[in-house]
Amino acid sequence: xxxxxxxxxxxxxxxxxxxxxxxxxxxxxxxxxxxxxxxxxxxxxxxxxxxxxxxxxxxxxxxxxxxxxxxxxxxxxxxxxxxxxxxxxxxxxxxxxxxxxxxxxxxxxxxxxxxxxxxxxxxxxxxxxxxxxxxxxxxxxxxxxxxxxxxxxxxxxxxxxxxxxxxxxxxxxxxxxxxxxxxxxxxxxxxxxxxxxxxxxxxxxxxxxxxxxxxxxxxxxxxxxxxxxxxxxxxxx
Amino acid sequence: xxxxxxxxxxxxxxxxxxxxxxxxxxxxxxxxxxxxxxxxxxxxxxxxxxxxxxxxxxxxxxxxxxxxxxxxxxxxxxxxxxxxxxxxxxxxxxxxxxxxxxxxxxxxxxxxxxxxxxxxxxxxxxxxxxxxxxxxxxxxxxxxxxxxxxxxxxxxxxxxxxxxxxxxxxxxxxxxxxxxxxxxxxxxxxxxxxxxxxxxxxxxxxxxxxxxxxxxxxxxxxxxxxxxxxxxxxxxxxxxxxxxxxxxxxxxxxxxxxxxxxxxxxxxxxxxxxxxxxxxxxxxxxxxxxxxxxxxxxxxxxxxxxxxxxxxxxxxxxxxxxxxxxxxxxxxxxxxxxxxxxxxxxxxxxxxxxxxxxxxxxxxxxxxxxxxxxxxxxxxxxxxxxxxxxxxxxxxxxxxxx
Numbered sequence: 001x002x003x004x005x006x007x008x009x010x011x012x013x014x015x016x017x018x019x020x021x022x023x024x025x026x027x028x029x030x031x032x033x034x035x036x037x038x039x040x041x042x043x044x045x046x047x048x049x050x051x052x053x054x055x056x057x058x059x060x061x062x063x064x065x066x067x068x069x070x071x072x073x074x075x076x077x078x079x080x081x082x083x084x085x086x087x088x089x090x091x092x093x094x095x096x097x098x099x100x101x102x103x104x105x106x107x108x109x110x111x112x113x114x115x116x117x118x119x120x121x122x123x124x125x126x127x128x129x130x131x132x133x134x135x136x137x138x139x140x141x142x143x144x145x146x147x148x149x150x151x152x153x154x155x156x157x158x159x160x161x162x163x164x165x166x167x168x169x170x171x172x173x174x175x176x177x178x179x180x181x182x183x184x185x186x187x188x189x190x191x192x193x194x195x196x197x198x199x200x201x202x203x204x205x206x207x208x209x210x211x212x213x214x215x216x217x218x219x220x221x222x223x224x225x226x227x228x229x230x231x232x233x234x235x236x237x
Numbered sequence: 238x239x240x241x242x243x244x245x246x247x248x249x250x251x252x253x254x255x256x257x258x259x260x261x262x263x264x265x266x267x268x269x270x271x272x273x274x275x276x277x278x279x280x281x282x283x284x285x286x287x288x289x290x291x292x293x294x295x296x297x298x299x300x301x302x303x304x305x306x307x308x309x310x311x312x313x314x315x316x317x318x319x320x321x322x323x324x325x326x327x328x329x330x331x332x333x334x335x336x337x338x339x340x341x342x343x344x345x346x347x348x349x350x351x352x353x354x355x356x357x358x359x360x361x362x363x364x365x366x367x368x369x370x371x372x373x374x375x376x377x378x379x380x381x382x383x384x385x386x387x388x389x390x391x392x393x394x395x396x397x398x399x400x401x402x403x404x405x406x407x408x409x410x411x412x413x414x415x416x417x418x419x420x421x422x423x424x425x426x427x428x429x430x431x432x433x434x435x436x437x438x439x440x441x442x443x444x445x446x447x448x449x450x451x452x453x454x455x456x457x458x459x460x461x462x463x464x465x466x467x468x469x470x471x472x473x474x475x476x477x478x479x480x481x482x483x484x485x486x487x488x489x490x491x492x493x494x495x496x497x498x499x500x501x502x503x504x505x506x507x508x509x510x511x512x513x514x515x516x517x518x519x520x521x522x523x524x525x526x527x528x529x530x531x532x533x534x535x536x537x538x539x540x541x542x543x544x545x546x547x548x549x550x551x552x553x554x555x556x557x558x559x560x561x562x563x564x565x566x567x568x569x570x571x572x573x574x575x576x577x578x579x580x581x582x583x584x585x586x587x588x589x590x591x592x593x594x595x596x597x598x599x600x601x602x603x604x605x606x607x608x609x610x611x612x613x614x615x616x617x618x619x620x621x622x623x624x625x626x627x628x629x630x631x632x633x634x635x636x637x638x639x
Contacts, residue, residue: 055633058551060550060551060632060633060636061633080555080556081555081556081557084550084553084554084555084556085553085555087550087551087552087553088552088553088554089553093551093552095636099544099545099547099548099551099636101545101548103249103250103253104249112549112552113552113553115238115239115242115246116238116549116552116553116554116558117553118238118239118242160552164553
């Protein structure tokens with residue numbers, strides 16, 4: 001694993017939210033190195049800062065202090081349009097509540113990142129067709145989200161998150177709204193993507209799901225209290 | 238994002254909620270239709286009046302007896318102004334002036350025509366042979382009055398189309414004798430139907446030589462003198478010459494008023510244009526209200542689609558493209574509303590013309606362009622605020638909803 005390239009490097013990250021008069025330290029002095037192809041579970045109680053960390057990694061949020069390098073490039077100093085472009089090319093999001101656009105068909109939802117990135121119509125059609133085939137949605141492609149089952153919706157969401165071939169896949173409780181069997185199916189899908197070399201970061205409450213990851217990060221009160229990768233280093237040392 | 242994709246995405250968003258879309262488009266279209274119909278009414282009134290004046294003839298200068306005081310009350314006038322009659326001699330003297338092409342003295346009265354056992358009340362118009370050329374009158378039968386310079390006061394009459402129909406029916410009246418007032422006159426011609434001018438239809442007229450009319454009414458004075466100048470540019474000069482000549486003939490007394498039809502026409506034109514602008518302004522208010530409705534609907538739309546906006550941002554949409562999506566949506570709605578309004582407006586104006594055929598209710602081009610333009614601009618203007626709100630939305634908050 002050491003031979004692989006560092007893809008994410010967080011150094012001394014602080015994030016403070018102002019709630020009225022009180023300030024809440026959502027992230028405190030976070031240092032984290034993630035290599036390409038890793039499968040990480042971020043775990044911790046509610047309010048531990050794991051979602052904030054995920055938003056930060058996804059460039060939806062900016063740290064108040066510290067630096068974030070994505071694929072060797074400092075992305076904290078980018079302006080919002082540049083960050084949007086990085087999100088478009090390098091990051092795929094998967095949400096607990098799927099966040100599909102209700103008036104668009106499954107195929108159109110999958111196509112959305114390509115449309116936003118300005119990919120040509122013909123090229124788009126080929127990529128979407130491949131994705132629909134890969135995720136077993138061929139007979140549901142022209143259905144709207146309200147006509148799909150939970151598992152199908154999340155598959156559409158995963159297909160959408162991956163059509164741009166991102167470096168990092170960020171999943172926030174991807175099985176939270178699914179029953180056990182469907183959740184299992186979705187997790188296997190994500191793990192397959194990870195095996196193809198996509199870096200996978202999952203935020204979850206679910207101990208079983210967390211245990212399947214190759215590396216577990218536990219957070220409490222905005223700080224990393226345990227990182228299984230460091231155990232490895234300790235053991236090795 | 239490509240333009241075609243922006244358009245497609247926005248139109249899906251705009252027409253996804255059909256009731257909301259329908260109501261909004263209806264509001265905008267009513268605004269545009271109001272502009273079109275009301276300006277059609279205003280401009281129709283202007284055209285109607287202008288046409289009415291123009292049918293009197295072109296390059297006209299009119300002499301009226303009596304002085305229209307425009308310099309305020311002057312006590313001296315009480316003593317000195319003793320208006321003299323405007324006479325046929327006055328009229329014929331004007332023909333010698335430079336720039337004058339035709340002169341027609343006019344006398345108007347009501348009278349009765351009695352022929353073939355039928356009695357009918359009618360308008361009597363005394364004038365000369367030049368009146369036909371001056372007023373561009375058309376005859377359906379026979380000829381107009383003969384030239385009074387050569388045959389003094391021949392007992393002739395030209396009938397209006399309606400008078401002829403009422404008295405003679407479909408029989409040929411040429412050469413027949415009719416009794417007008419206390420005179421026996423020979424019918425020499427019949428006017429073509431549909432002539433208008435000076436506020437009355439020529440269909441109801443009896444036209445006889447001026448000398449005959451004066452004798453019948455036992456008067457020397459004229460109602461008007463109509464003068465046609467040789468060209469438009471000479472109107473002002475002729476006005477001055479006519480006034481001077483008549484003052485000279487009336488012992489230095491300025492007891493007539495000389496007006497150019499052009500000036501009257503322009504005044505009416507101006508007044509009615511302002512009127513049209515006024516009603517267009519009132520109609521534009523409804524468009525403005527529709528614009529506020531666009532803003533309201535778009536704001537609601539932004540609130541309803543908060544999660545979607547957050548998602549678009551997470552998927553790599555820039556603030557600019559999010560703003561564009563909502564702007565295009567507002568613009569699409571107002572364009573459609575505007576076009577529909579134009580259809581309604583033209584339909585309404587068409588209906589007006591159908592009900593009142595004499596009334597030329599065509600919307601002026603400027604009003605159509607301005608109505609459509611206001612709809613688009615208000616859509617754009619009122620679309621900006623919601624679109625900017627959407628663009629500024631915090632993606633994390635937006636996504637955490639629902």
